[in-house]
Amino acid sequence: LVQGPLDLEFLRGRRVALNLEPGQVALLICDDDLQAIYLDGGHVLDIGEGRGQVPCRGHLVFLAVGQGLDVGWSAPEPLPLGEDGPGLIGHCTLVVDGPGRFYDTFLAGDADWDETFILRLVRQATRVALERVLGDAGDDATRLQARLANLQAEDLDEELAPLGLACRRASVYTAAPPIEVSSADATGQFPGLGHN
Numbered sequence: 001l002v003q004g005p006l007d008l009e010f011l012r013g014r015r016v017a018l019n020l021e022p023g024q025v026a027l028l029i030c031d032d033d034l035q036a037i038y039l040d041g042g043h044v045l046d047i048g049e050g051r052g053q054v055p056c057r058g059h060l061v062f063l064a065v066g067q068g069l070d071v072g073w074s075a076p077e078p079l080p081l082g083e084d085g086p087g088l089i090g091h092c093t094l095v096v097d098g099p100g101r102f103y104d105t106f107l108a109g110d111a112d113w114d115e116t117f118i119l120r121l122v123r124q125a126t127r128v129a130l131e132r133v134l135g136d137a138g139d140d141a142t143r144l145q146a147r148l149a150n151l152q153a154e155d156l157d158e159e160l161a162p163l164g165l166a167c168r169r170a171s172v173y174t175a176a177p178p179i180e181v182s183s184a185d186a187t188g189q190f191p192g193l194g195h196n
Helices: 097-106 113-139 141-149 153-163 183-188
Strands: 002-007 013-021 026-029 033-038 040-049 059-064 069-073 089-097 165-174
Touching: 013 026, 026 097, 033 097, 040 059, 059 097, 069 113, 089 113, 089 153, 097 113, 097 153, 113 141, 113 153, 113 165, 153 165
Parallel strands: none
Antiparallel strands: 002 059, 013 040, 026 033, 026 059, 069 089, 089 165
């Protein structure tokens, strides 16, 4: 997901051919600020301190934006919905849709990235997005089931876009189906049973 940083100081005074694969971008970071985003394809970087040059005090960070980030919850460890809400199981596949916003949210201020930690942060962000999207269902189990049945991946995008993420696939269910109590069950009567 994240590679680098590549320090540009040792390339001072050189021209560098930067070839990025499809689904890969490079972020130019100078003094902890994002200066440029290089999209996939070929680029020539003139490294130095002059006008029009890429600052040699900077470094490059490479992101695999085409790589799906899978976030999931299983029955042994469901996603708790709210304080007393039901646990959710399923998965979401996210992609880095805004490299600059993704950097600002998950990478800025740290040059020693741990992919496991980044994915943990992405997982928490997905949880918050789901809670906000599903919040209109309240505590009503039937409304929640209907909302989950109609949940589309793009429903999460409004919450995830400010973080530089987009949802490509979402499949989320309650860990246990809701139990509907009929009036006969509540009274203890069993209709349809006859005596011999």
